[in-house]
Amino acid sequence: MYNASDLKKGLKIEIDNDPYIVTDFQFSKPGKGQALYRCKLKNMITGVIISPTYRSGDSFQKADLSERKMQYLYNQDDEFWFMDLENYEQTALTSAQVSDAKDYMTDNLEVDILFFGDKPIGITLPYFVDLIVQKADPWAKGDSVAGDTKPVTLETGYVLRVPPFIEEGEKLTIDTRSGEYVTRVKE
Amino acid sequence: MIPGRGNMSRGSRNSLPNIKKERALEPTLKLRARMIQAIRAFFEANGYLHVETPCLIPAPAPEAHIDAIRAGDLYLQPSPELCMKRLLAAGFSRIFQISKCFRDKERGTLHLPEFTMLEWYRTGIDYTVLMEECQDLFLFVCESLHLQEPVCYGGRDIDFRPPWERLSVEDAFKSLASIPLKEALEKDLFEEVMVAEIEPHLGWGKPTFLFDYPASMAALARLRKDNRAVAERFEIYVGGLELANGFSELNDAEEQRTRFEEERRKRAASQRPVYPVPEKFLDALPSMPDAAGIALGIDRLAMILTDATSIDQVVAFVPETL
Numbered sequence: 130m131y132n133a134s135d136l137k138k139g140l141k142i143e144i145d146n147d148p149y150i151v152t153d154f155q156f157s158k159p160g161k162g163q164a165l166y167r168c169k170l171k172n173m174i175t176g177v178i179i180s181p182t183y184r185s186g187d188s189f190q191k192a193d194l195s196e197r198k199m200q201y202l203y204n205q206d207d208e209f210w211f212m213d214l215e216n217y218e219q220t221a222l223t224s225a226q227v228s229d230a231k232d233y234m235t236d237n238l239e240v241d242i243l244f245f246g247d248k249p250i251g252i253t254l255p256y257f258v259d260l261i262v263q264k265a266d267p268w269a270k271g272d273s274v275a276g277d278t279k280p281v282t283l284e285t286g287y288v289l290r291v292p293p294f295i296e297e298g299e300k301l302t303i304d305t306r307s308g309e310y311v312t313r314v315k316e
Numbered sequence: 317m318i319p320g321r322g323n324m325s326r327g328s329r330n331s332l333p334n335i336k337k338e339r340a341l342e343p344t345l346k347l348r349a350r351m352i353q354a355i356r357a358f359f360e361a362n363g364y365l366h367v368e369t370p371c372l373i374p375a376p377a378p379e380a381h382i383d384a385i386r387a388g389d390l391y392l393q394p395s396p397e398l399c400m401k402r403l404l405a406a407g408f409s410r411i412f413q414i415s416k417c418f419r420d421k422e423r424g425t426l427h428l429p430e431f432t433m434l435e436w437y438r439t440g441i442d443y444t445v446l447m448e449e450c451q452d453l454f455l456f457v458c459e460s461l462h463l464q465e466p467v468c469y470g471g472r473d474i475d476f477r478p479p480w481e482r483l484s485v486e487d488a489f490k491s492l493a494s495i496p497l498k499e500a501l502e503k504d505l506f507e508e509v510m511v512a513e514i515e516p517h518l519g520w521g522k523p524t525f526l527f528d529y530p531a532s533m534a535a536l537a538r539l540r541k542d543n544r545a546v547a548e549r550f551e552i553y554v555g556g557l558e559l560a561n562g563f564s565e566l567n568d569a570e571e572q573r574t575r576f577e578e579e580r581r582k583r584a585a586s587q588r589p590v591y592p593v594p595e596k597f598l599d600a601l602p603s604m605p606d607a608a609g610i611a612l613g614i615d616r617l618a619m620i621l622t623d624a625t626s627i628d629q630v631v632a633f634v635p636e637t638l
Contacts, residue, residue, distance in 0.1 A: 134421045155424060155425065156423060156424025156426075156427055157424065157426070157507075157511045158381070158422060158427065159507050159510040159511050159515060159558065160510070160529065160533060160534065160551055160558065160561060161379060161380075161381060161534070161535070161561065162506065162507040162510070163381055164379055164381065164421070164422070165508060165511055167511070167512075178330075182508055182511075182512070185381075185421075185586075186586055186587075192606055194450055199356065242634045245610075298475070
């Protein structure tokens with residue numbers, strides 16, 4: 130159990146059977162009155178934001194959240210399937226839940242799947258992934274000045290801008306937080 | 317100057333923790349020090365005696381929503397109010413104090429659990445005269461600091477020259493709130509409405525005196541003789557910030573004891589620690605002449621004068637970085 134005085138940014142609590150994360154928080158205490166805790170809470174499943182005000186006596190259930198290391202298997206229709214490497218249990222996220230993460234996911238990638246109770250609700254990627262360039266225009270020397278970039282398409286279908294010397298078939302390290310090119314992988 | 321501390325290198329100055337990088341600490345602390353000097357000069361020029369009362373006290377005022385911090389068998393003072401009123405009862409007529417006060421679990425952009433408070437008390441006046449004196453003090457401080465008139469806070473000008481705006485709590489609800497005061501009290505939504513709908517609009521252009529609080533919200537204030545539903549209590553708002561809380565002091569010991577019992581009952585009902593009844597204060601109260609007194613947050617005044625958005629910006633250290 131949490132009390133209102135435990136509220137702070139990043140705290141995860143359960144309200145009406147949904148997990149919420151505190152995204153903003155303001156302590157107020159007008160005059161000699163009650164302490165108020167004005168919050169912005171984001172529903173961790175639907176993304177809906179609510180703005181409740183709590184008082185010092187209020188208490189909250191801790192959201193039952195856990196992360197499990199899982200391997201990405203495949204996607205079929207609207208579902209992305211993952212397997213727990215310890216007990217081989219399989220679970221699926223919807224493409225809406227996977228969202229932009231699918232730009233970085235190749236078979237067998239190890240990711241963290243977030244569970245609320247026994248229900249999978251989110252995915253956390255490794256900060257860096259290696260992906261193969263599927264399509265790139267050839268680099269015409271002298272065409273461009275140093276510092277230019279060109280678009281390439283990766284094996285996942287993700288399109289990003291990279292230095293002009295990158296060629297088809299090369300493996301690149303991508304930062305999944307920014308979606309940007311980091312370096313070429315030398316093999 | 318403390319030997320060896322005179323020439324702080326740039327490096328050691330920058331190594332002070334917890335200061336928001338975008339704000340320079342040194343100009344803020346210098347202004348804060350000059351502000352406190354000006355406040356002392358104002359009270360000394362007006363015949364006030366600077367007093368020091370203990371920070372460690374056996375019985376904080378039993379107020380429903382103010383939690384004291386325990387220190388062994390004693391408490392750190394949430395306010396010097398009770399000791400200062402005992403000095404009035406002992407015959408002092410004009411006293412002021414700048415001291416550290418402590419309130420448990422108060423932390424936010426406007427709150428520190430340890431903060432600096434100015435309190436002053438004067439016999440023979442009521443809250444209306446005290447309001448005049450507040451105007452004089454602010455004007456004196458601004459002039460002493462050679463601050464440009466008006467002061468700019470949050471991108472808007474605030475003119476400290478009197479007269480300031482005066483708004484009763486009831487009128488504030490009428491003009492700014494979605495529900496009338498009576499309904500807010502009945503539904504126990506006073507604080508919620510105050511914080512969300514009223515406070516943000518107060519004290520722009522000129523500071524605002526919000527006055528005549530519901531009797532239930534003033535454990536130590538005198539009620540108005542012509543309207544027992546309200547207490548002779550006011551708050552000063554500047555730029556949406558509550559800076560000070562003043563009132564005509566209750567000096568009827570029996571009524572004060574009843575109020576304390578009521579506040580202690582509320583504390584017990586909300587499962588908060590119930591403090592001992594401050595008997596020595598109640599014993600002294602019948603000797604206290606009619607008086608008015610006020611508590612003003614020094615940190616928040618420094619926020620206004622330095623255009624700070626958080627109390628963290630006007631102190632050298634905050635609890636999280638100690």
